[in-house]
Amino acid sequence: MIPLTRYATRNSIPVSQFLSEEKLEEVAQATMVGGATLTKMLGTSAWYAPGAAVSAMVQAIATDSKKIFPCSAYLEGEYGQEDICIGVPCILGANGIEKIVAIDLNEAEATKFAASSDAVRKTNSLLDI
Numbered sequence: 724m725i726p727l728t729r730y731a732t733r734n735s736i737p738v739s740q741f742l743s744e745e746k747l748e749e750v751a752q753a754t755m756v757g758g759a760t761l762t763k764m765l766g767t768s769a770w771y772a773p774g775a776a777v778s779a780m781v782q783a784i785a786t787d788s789k790k791i792f793p794c795s796a797y798l799e800g801e802y803g804q805e806d807i808c809i810g811v812p813c814i815l816g817a818n819g820i821e822k823i824v825a826i827d828l829n830e831a832e833a834t835k836f837a838a839s840s841d842a843v844r845k846t847n848s849l850l851d852i
Contacts, residue, residue, distance in 0.1 A: 724810075725835045726751035727826065780815055787817035796820050803833065804840050807847075 728747045731738045739747065753760070758772075776792075783790040794813040798804040801823045802811060812824040828836060 783815040
């Protein structure tokens with residue numbers, strides 16, 4: 724997960740106008756482990772959020788609503804990556820993933836995304852037979 728806090732807004736106001744860089748980093752870190760935190764608090768694995776997300780995605784496809792969702796998609800040059808399935812924002816409609824949404828990444832974000840892609844490739848290589 725690459726937090727893009729510079730794009731985060733509250734009532735159309737960039738959150739960087741009322742949160743310090745340290746607080747933004749704290750929120751990003753908490754978000755990255757949010758699922759594990761929730762699981763620990765509940766004492767069981769998360770089930771509601773994934774189910775709700777799948778339901779919303781199916782609804783977007785069934786109603787051809789063209790909504791944006793984070794999806795694992797096969798990249799063919801998007802975000803500078805080839806031949807990899809990785810999470811990126813996508814528009815979902817009647818044909819499933821209809822478009823991969825291009826978000827401009829700054830140099831630091833692009834570097835983190837490339838590192839994340841490399842980590843996925845490394846994990847995938849363990850599956851090679």
